[in-house]
Amino acid sequence: xxxxxxxxxxxxxxxxxxxxxxxxxxxxANPSSMYDFAKKPASAIREARAKMRDFFGAKDEKEIFFTxxxxxxANMAIKGVLNCNKEKRHIITTQVEHPCVLxxxxxxxxxxxxxxxxxxxxxxxxxxxxxxxxxxKDTALVSVMWANNETGVIHPVEEIAxxxxxxxxxxxxxxxxxxAAGKIPMAVKDTLIDMVGVSGHKFHAPKGIxxxxxxPDVRLTPLINGGHQERGxxxxxxxxxxxxxxxxxxxxxxxxxNHELTEVKRLRDKLEAGILKNVFNARLNTGITNRxxxxxxxxxxxxxxxxxxxxxxxxxxxxxxxxACTSGSLEPSHVLRAMGIPFTALHGSIRFSLSxxxxxxxxxxxxxxxxxxMDKLTKISPFQCELEELRKRxxx
Amino acid sequence: MWDYSEKVLDHYRNPRNVGKIDNADLxxxxxxxxxxxxxxxxxxxxGNKIVDAKFQxxxxxxxxxxxxxxxxxxxxxxxxxAKKITNKDIAEELGGLPQEKMHCSVMGHEALEDALxxxxxxxxxEDLPQDTADKIVCTCFNVTENQIWEAIKINNLKTVxxxxxxxxAGGACxxxxxxxxxxxxxxxxxxxxxxxxxxxxATQKILKISKVIEQQISPxxxxxxGDIEFIDLDxxxxxxxxxxxxxxxxxxxxxxxxxxESILKDKVDKNLEVEQI
Numbered sequence: 001x002x003x004x005x006x007x008x009x010x011x012x013x014x015x016x017x018x019x020x021x022x023x024x025x026x027x028x029a030n031p032s033s034m035y036d037f038a039k040k041p042a043s044a045i046r047e048a049r050a051k052m053r054d055f056f057g058a059k060d061e062k063e064i065f066f067t068x069x070x071x072x073x074a075n076m077a078i079k080g081v082l083n084c085n086k087e088k089r090h091i092i093t094t095q096v097e098h099p100c101v102l103x104x105x106x107x108x109x110x111x112x113x114x115x116x117x118x119x120x121x122x123x124x125x126x127x128x129x130x131x132x133x134x135x136x137k138d139t140a141l142v143s144v145m146w147a148n149n150e151t152g153v154i155h156p157v158e159e160i161a162x163x164x165x166x167x168x169x170x171x172x173x174x175x176x177x178x179x180a181a182g183k184i185p186m187a188v189k190d191t192l193i194d195m196v197g198v199s200g201h202k203f204h205a206p207k208g209i210x211x212x213x214x215x216p217d218v219r220l221t222p223l224i225n226g227g228h229q230e231r232g233x234x235x236x237x238x239x240x241x242x243x244x245x246x247x248x249x250x251x252x253x254x255x256x257x258n259h260e261l262t263e264v265k266r267l268r269d270k271l272e273a274g275i276l277k278n279v280f281n282a283r284l285n286t287g288i289t290n291r292x293x294x295x296x297x298x299x300x301x302x303x304x305x306x307x308x309x310x311x312x313x314x315x316x317x318x319x320x321x322x323x324a325c326t327s328g329s330l331e332p333s334h335v336l337r338a339m340g341i342p343f344t345a346l347h348g349s350i351r352f353s354l355s356x357x358x359x360x361x362x363x364x365x366x367x368x369x370x371x372x373x374m375d376k377l378t379k380i381s382p383f384q385c386e387l388e389e390l391r392k393r394x395x396x
Numbered sequence: 397m398w399d400y401s402e403k404v405l406d407h408y409r410n411p412r413n414v415g416k417i418d419n420a421d422l423x424x425x426x427x428x429x430x431x432x433x434x435x436x437x438x439x440x441x442x443g444n445k446i447v448d449a450k451f452q453x454x455x456x457x458x459x460x461x462x463x464x465x466x467x468x469x470x471x472x473x474x475x476x477x478a479k480k481i482t483n484k485d486i487a488e489e490l491g492g493l494p495q496e497k498m499h500c501s502v503m504g505h506e507a508l509e510d511a512l513x514x515x516x517x518x519x520x521x522e523d524l525p526q527d528t529a530d531k532i533v534c535t536c537f538n539v540t541e542n543q544i545w546e547a548i549k550i551n552n553l554k555t556v557x558x559x560x561x562x563x564x565a566g567g568a569c570x571x572x573x574x575x576x577x578x579x580x581x582x583x584x585x586x587x588x589x590x591x592x593x594x595x596x597x598a599t600q601k602i603l604k605i606s607k608v609i610e611q612q613i614s615p616x617x618x619x620x621x622g623d624i625e626f627i628d629l630d631x632x633x634x635x636x637x638x639x640x641x642x643x644x645x646x647x648x649x650x651x652x653x654x655x656x657e658s659i660l661k662d663k664v665d666k667n668l669e670v671e672q673i
Contacts, residue, residue: 304455347429
């Protein structure tokens with residue numbers, strides 16, 4: 001199997017699993033307990049928190065809170081801030097956020113909040129000037145994802161945070177860092193970003209664990225009330241094995257950061273160029289350099305995405321699509337639509353996302369097989385004249 | 397991952413009858429590129445028999461599978477037989493489709509209907525006033541009131557969500573959901589009203605059965621050199637006798653059950669049973 005869907009989830013690193021195993025068996029003590037037996041899990045959490053501090057590039061481990069997933073991190077940040085600033089009822093976000101963020105704002109919109117959704121250009125780049133123009137004194141929150149999950153485009157969150165803080169110091173800045181984590185360095189202490197959420201399973205930890213970075217002066221209400229865990233900000237007995245696992249995954253991600261930025265990027269570029277060269281109806285949905293190094297999004301014109309995925313799956317290749325049919329909803333990807341990708345390519349858009357475990361052989365296999373699949377599938381398409389014209393135009 | 401049946405997998409992997417018939421006698425189209433799926437169906441006729449069918453589909457696995465199996469279902473059938481195929485038949489032939497994918501079978505049915513329209517002329521939905529039948533209810537996916545009505549009727553749909561699964565209507569901006577709900581309510585209120593109607597007297601029933609047999613059933617059987625006689629009505633048991641070529645035909649039981657009985661149930665009384673004597 002060739003796994004090129006690492007923006008959906010990643011394989012748990014064997015080294016991560018090994019670190020977790022003791023806490024799933026013999027080291028089962030509750031870290032809050034007062035006997036020696038609880039020392040090891042308690043110190044394991046402290047170590048993991050320190051690793052997450054380094055992973056975020058934060059100043060202090062007190063700035064790190066463990067959650068159950070990326071969606072919880074986003075909800076904790078957004079709802080926590082809005083609950084503390086009830087008089088401010090304006091929010092700025094983007095049209096291309098992940099549904100866990102977007103739907104949280106839709107929820108607040110129904111409660112009477114005013115939300116501005118900032119658009120992107122054809123390359124998926126955020127209209128920063130528009131964002132700046134929407135900032136008001138009563139803006140409670142500006143919320144921009146660090147990198148987009150479908151296109152990999154990196155948004156200038158540091159610049160946005162600086163602008164926001166210099167014009168409206170009390171406005172909070174939340175950055176959904178789920179797709180940036182482990183793919184690009186995040187030195188939050190050098191920025192004015194207030195909060196960043198991440199999810200462990202996107203960087204080779206298992207599913208069911210996330211984290212939220214919160215700058216010390218940010219006031220939040222907890223999402224889950226109860227015990228004293230996470231300094232009262234997130235009640236519930238700590239998920240020790242998964243916290244340990246994410247700590248290890250964060251450490252490994254930092255160790256591999258250079259590999260990610262060079263080798264993973266090289267393979268991504270090779271895959272991208274190879275498909276564009278070999279497949280006549282392939283169209284790069286965004287080719288800007290300012291993308292996370294593992295992601296490419298390619299539209300195959302006049303062929304539908306789910307059908308492509310099924311045929312890829314038949315030869316053992318896992319990828320994903322922005323097509324309507326794959327999601328069970330009837331609408332294609334909101335991200336690609338915000339970019340204005342033409343209908344001809346919109347429904348046939350495929351995202352390939354690599355990881356440090358992707359090999360040259362994997363990439364070569366896909367480059368070789370994509371034309372074979374496309375040859376078969378374009379034959380089924382009713383748009384034969386259009387395809388013929390495309391073939392001629394591209395010199396195939 | 398969708399839970400596709402083996403048959404769906406087989407048909408999207410190895411679609412049958414892909415392509416175009418250059419001198420096709422009938423061509424049907426459904427869907428659009430913008431909506432994410434579209435289908436072109438080509439039919440070659442010999443008299444009123446479909447001797448060849450091909451398709452071209454832009455769509456997901458279940459859309460390709462629905463188109464592919466549809467061509468297999470109609471080749472060798474007369475136009476009259478093909479006309480009776482519904483989206484439900486297509487889905488059943490595929491061993492079922494996930495609920496959210498039922499609209500793929502509907503698209504197959506619509507392309508077939510579109511092709512046959514060129515032979516039979518425009519079908520008129522007797523249940524809907526002429527001026528509203530073609531009214532677009534869902535502007536995102538271009539779905540008409542007529543299409544929604546048909547989907548409700550054929551598939552026994554009760555909720556807006558089901559209508560969306562079968563026709564896509566209401567699946568994008570969602571603004572037409574209220575109208576869809578109204579159509580569902582109108583349809584089902586009408587069914588309740590029909591059910592509560594005074595039952596027919598035995599004489600009325602006999603007259604109606606005779607009329608339907610004479611006008612709608614007998615002419616069909618005559619085309620194949622057979623015929624039917626209405627002998628008696630015993631409670632809800634309609635006793636008939638097949639004559640001509642139909643007599644002794646090995647398919648006579650099928651003719652009685654799937655053709656004669658279903659028309660009588662539809663037109664006269666849903667409790668009727670047909671018996672051959």
